Amino acid sequence: MxxxxxxxxxxxxxxxxxxxxxxxxxxxxxxxxxxxxxxxxxxxxxxxQPVPHERREVSTSGSRLTNQERRVLTLMAAGLPNRKIAESLELSEKTVKNYVHGVLMKLNVTTRTEAASKALSELLVDPAECRRVRLMGTTETSCQPDAGAGIRPSGFAAQAP
The missing domain is CATH 1.20.5 (Single alpha-helices involved in coiled-coils or other helix-helix interfaces)
Structure with missing residues (x-):
């Protein structure tokens, strides 16, 4: 006891x-x-969970983005500043600022970091493309419009459906 x-x-x-x-x-x-x-x-x-890198179009915020806004968002998610985005897309820095503002509004976020996080988590951009842009820098990343939502370096032709 x-x-x-x-x-x-x-x-x-x-x-x-x-x-x-x-x-x-x-x-x-x-x-x-x-x-x-x-x-x-x-x-x-x-x-x-969906298959990785599967683009989901169910997101109402992402589906309203224009192709150019998606290109800007991809470069934002890759960590590029406005100046580098402008060089890459051959736009003025003021135009890029306008696109960034529009992306932030459409995604209902207040910072670039939140936009990048949302873009990657909801697969609004291609994560592989973001990694490629980060690795290559912007010297070879002159993005041209294409039929899809992603971006493509100049010199690469769009694949026919």
Whole structure:
């Protein structure tokens, strides 16, 4: 028995040890069950996610973007400043600022970072294109209009449907 925090017999210690072992075994069983449930939940969530890089047009904010706004958004998501976007698209920096403002309004965000995050998470832009632009810089990224929502460096022809 325990009196005022002092154990009086060896039997009490054995009883306490047995209880601790039972509690540990129950906790281990509970943790194993929890790990199984979390793995199952993870599998279900992965099955419900769209295929990576699949462009989703269900976004009302993204579907209202013009092709030029999508090109600007792609370059924004790649981390380019307005000056580099202007050089790349052969526009004035003021025109790019106007496009950036329009993109922010249509996506209902207040910062370029929020716009980039939303564009990538909702697949409004092609993440691979953003990585390519980041790696290449802007010297070879003169983007020309195309039929799709993405951008393409000059010299690359659009594929026929």
């Amino acid at each position: 325990i009196r005022k925090g002092i154990m009086t017999t060896t039997a009490s210690i054995d009883l306490l040890a047995e209880r601790a072992v039972r509690c540990a075994e129950q906790a281990q069983a509970s943790l194993a069950e929890l790990v199984g449930l979390l793995a199952q939940l993870n599998d279900e969530q992965q099955a419900a």
